[in-house]
Amino acid sequence: MTPELLQVVWLTVWVATLATLVMVPPGVALAWVLARGRFPGKALLETLVALPLVLPPVATGYLLLRLLGRRGALGPWLESLDLEVIFTWKAVLLAMVVMGLPLLVRTARAGFEQGTRRYEQMAETLGAGPLRVFFTISLPLARRSVLAGALLAFSRALGEFGATIVVAGSIPGETRTISVAIYGLLETGRDEQATVLLLASLAIAFTAVWVSNRLAREAV
Amino acid sequence: MSRCVEVPLTLEVRLRQGRFVVDVAWSGACGTLGLFGPSGSGKTTVLEVVAGLRRAAAGRVLVGERVLVDTRARVDMPARLRRVGYAPQDAVLFPHLTVRGNILYGADRGPGAPLEDVLQMLEIERLIDRPVSGLSGGERQRVALARALMSSPDLLLLDEPLAAVDVPRRRRILAALPRWLDERQVPALHVSHDAEEIAATADCVLVLEDGRLAASGTAEMLRNPPAARG
Numbered sequence: 001m002t003p004e005l006l007q008v009v010w011l012t013v014w015v016a017t018l019a020t021l022v023m024v025p026p027g028v029a030l031a032w033v034l035a036r037g038r039f040p041g042k043a044l045l046e047t048l049v050a051l052p053l054v055l056p057p058v059a060t061g062y063l064l065l066r067l068l069g070r071r072g073a074l075g076p077w078l079e080s081l082d083l084e085v086i087f088t089w090k091a092v093l094l095a096m097v098v099m100g101l102p103l104l105v106r107t108a109r110a111g112f113e114q115g116t117r118r119y120e121q122m123a124e125t126l127g128a129g130p131l132r133v134f135f136t137i138s139l140p141l142a143r144r145s146v147l148a149g150a151l152l153a154f155s156r157a158l159g160e161f162g163a164t165i166v167v168a169g170s171i172p173g174e175t176r177t178i179s180v181a182i183y184g185l186l187e188t189g190r191d192e193q194a195t196v197l198l199l200a201s202l203a204i205a206f207t208a209v210w211v212s213n214r215l216a217r218e219a220v
Numbered sequence: 221m222s223r224c225v226e227v228p229l230t231l232e233v234r235l236r237q238g239r240f241v242v243d244v245a246w247s248g249a250c251g252t253l254g255l256f257g258p259s260g261s262g263k264t265t266v267l268e269v270v271a272g273l274r275r276a277a278a279g280r281v282l283v284g285e286r287v288l289v290d291t292r293a294r295v296d297m298p299a300r301l302r303r304v305g306y307a308p309q310d311a312v313l314f315p316h317l318t319v320r321g322n323i324l325y326g327a328d329r330g331p332g333a334p335l336e337d338v339l340q341m342l343e344i345e346r347l348i349d350r351p352v353s354g355l356s357g358g359e360r361q362r363v364a365l366a367r368a369l370m371s372s373p374d375l376l377l378l379d380e381p382l383a384a385v386d387v388p389r390r391r392r393i394l395a396a397l398p399r400w401l402d403e404r405q406v407p408a409l410h411v412s413h414d415a416e417e418i419a420a421t422a423d424c425v426l427v428l429e430d431g432r433l434a435a436s437g438t439a440e441m442l443r444n445p446p447a448a449r450g
Binding site: 124 | 271273300301302303304306308314315316367
């Protein structure tokens with residue numbers, strides 16, 4: 001593998017890992033709120049969270065561009081913070097988070113909805129407050145779903161293409177991820193290099209699924 | 221067995237679950253109040269209202285001076301503040317914790333009791349470091365009871381707590397439990413469909429049928445039912 005391709009693989013894995021770590025806390029919190037909460041606007045929140053699953057990824061990327069670009073809704077605010085997002089690795093991260101979050105929330109939510117309620121109630125009768133119940137009962141009991149959700153989101157992040165290409169482009173060493181690179185290589189007829197990246201993707205995906213299955217078994 | 225301690229209790233619970241209506245009202249001073257009746261008579265529902273796991277449509281629940289529920293005054297104390305020790309029939313042990321982790325979960329709520337005493341009374345000393353997944357039904361129930369006792373309750377709620385425990389052991393525990401509760405001045409509500417069990421622990425008894433109070437009296441009533449006295 002050439003240093004150029006290695007850099008592509010490394011950047012993808014590194015940013016996808018970071019994206020997964022970034023989305024787990026809010027993702028788990030959202031999953032719990034949607035599983036347990038009763039509040040006005042819940043249906044709206046549910047829809048917003050699920051939207052990236054059904055919206056064309058390129059459209060999601062464009063939406064992010066409209067929000068975060070220099071002339072976007074949040075552009076002046078980001079500029080005042082001296083924060084440049086669009087066409088940097090941070091845009092790659094953001095695209096991965098937005099596209100992966102719905103999968104994490106859905107899977108983790110199912111975990112919270114599968115029979116943890118009665119244990120939570122029992123903990124309440126024993127004097128535990130909401131935070132203690134969450135960290136000592138709800139989260140440990142739903143850990144397999146949270147883990148499975150995080151792995152799904154990670155896998156989704158690895159393969160992210162549509163939103164990334166729009167919001168981050170294809171800058172070598174900065175925003176060129178595996179998917180973006182394969183597309184570029186095929187476009188320019190460099191099939192051999194594309195195949196190398198294909199094999200790398202296969203290896204990473206295989207490892208992710210294998211590790212996820214192992215973890216799920218051990219967590220029983 | 222009659223208790224030395226008597227605590228004023230008020231139990232007024234009215235609620236509807238589909239077509240099933242629970243409507244029970246009773247107050248009196250009691251050490252252990254037995255709720256007796258066949259399956260489906262509403263005993264567990266009443267207990268869950270007292271524990272704070274279910275809402276009454278109307279009613280009041282008072283333990284001594286403490287108001288746990290008063291729907292007119294819009295009082296519905298959260299379960300975590302009620303200081304009840306609840307031992308449900310299906311135990312509901314936390315599956316990811318050991319026996320010790322379960323028993324000590326609520327132990328930081330008050331001075332508690334010496335762990336050794338509770339383990340000894342319930343005959344579970346040798347289970348303490350086991351995961352709960354391998355326990356038998358009777359063992360699970362005894363661990364659930366230990367967890368309730370260790371949580372420094374102001375009121376103990378027992379729902380068929382020893383139904384799966386073998387008879388000789390159940391008799392030993394039922395004989396020791398009232399003494400243990402008297403020493404700590406803890407009143408109890410004991411739900412069972414077993415007249416012998418209720419007669420062994422309760423000093424007052426409410427008989428429920430189809431969600432309504434069919435009779436109330438002392439435990440004598442169950443030992444010598446009116447029909448048997450002819």
